[in-house]
Amino acid sequence: MAAARDVDVPSLVSAAREGSPRAVARLISLVEDAHPALREVMAALAPDSGRAHVVGLTGAPGVGKSTTTNALVAAHRARGRRVGVLAVDPSSPFSGGALLGDRIRMSEHAADPEVFIRSMASRGHLGGLSWAAPQALRVLDAAGCDVVLLETVGVGQSEVEVAGTADTTVVLLAPGMGDGIQAAKAGILEVGDVLAVNKADREGASRTTRDLRHMVEMADRGEPGWRPPVVRMVATSGEGVDDLVEAVEAHRAHLGTDGLRDRRLARAAREVEGLALEALRARVGRVAGADRLGALAAEVVDGRTDAWSAADRLVEASRTT
Secondary structure, eight states: OHHHHTSOHHHHHHHHHTTOHHHHHHHHHHHHTTOTTHHHHHHHHGGGTTOSEEEEEEOOTTSOHHHHHHHHHHHHHHTTOOEEEEEEEOBOTTTOSBSSOHHHHTGGGTTOTTEEEEEEEOTTOTTSSOTTHHHHHHHHHHTTOSEEEEEOOOOSTTGGGGGGTOSEEEEEEOTTOTTHHHHHTTTGGGGOSEEEEOOTTSTTHHHHHHHHHHHHHHOOOSOTTOOOOEEEOBTTTTBTHHHHHHHHHHHHHHHHHHHHHHHHHHHHHHHHHHHHHHHHHHHHHHHIIIIIHHHHHHHHHTTSSOHHHHHHHHHHHHHTO
């Protein structure tokens, strides 16, 4: 616990609340490192949660997620809002760090004290997000961000986890993706609260937009009263970006206080469950590391016990450690 005492959590949290970029960066680093002080940090930040509108941006590689994120930052800043960006990038197989570095791609906002931009490595986590993303979002929320843009890795239709982390999810597509809409119909398209056709100045944009609108009409999303709008935009020039902002804000208004709370309750439940499972996994791992797992596996192979009974014994042993 000595490492935890090396961090002045109250001072860091206080500085983050005042909008200190250095304090925000330090707190997110503690999250990524699973620092011993992390529990104290999260407890201190708990009263500040729930103020920011978390907007997830997902889609296949090449649709322009980072360019759209950059354009959205500019649009929100023009409205006087403090903006946070959490961009989850693929991990380096050597360092474990983020490969692409969205802070470089969004360098035009780097000097703005009202914009916090952080790249996080996915570190092999499936679903397009980093395991640390929910807690990093809390840091940005506590820093007074009005909007937090959560950009996923960009690995295709497996990125559905973003819908469980964001208040509003934007799915980006682009013309010329072949049968992308059909391929993604059972994946990321179904989690989109807003659908955006980027690069709408390219050939085929009208057809892509038409196909999406037809799909929306045919789909049964289970969210009464809301039909995901399809927005055409060109992120590089800013064309249609205001329309996207308005569509996202319309979705938040549609959710209202109760709908937003329901989404956040589900998100918190998944986070609590995930942390509990991680703690149990670590506990079982400590027991398994003491050659107990190998011995149990040998009993299963030799027919002296079955896998279920062996698992029960492993769990029981973990309770005494």
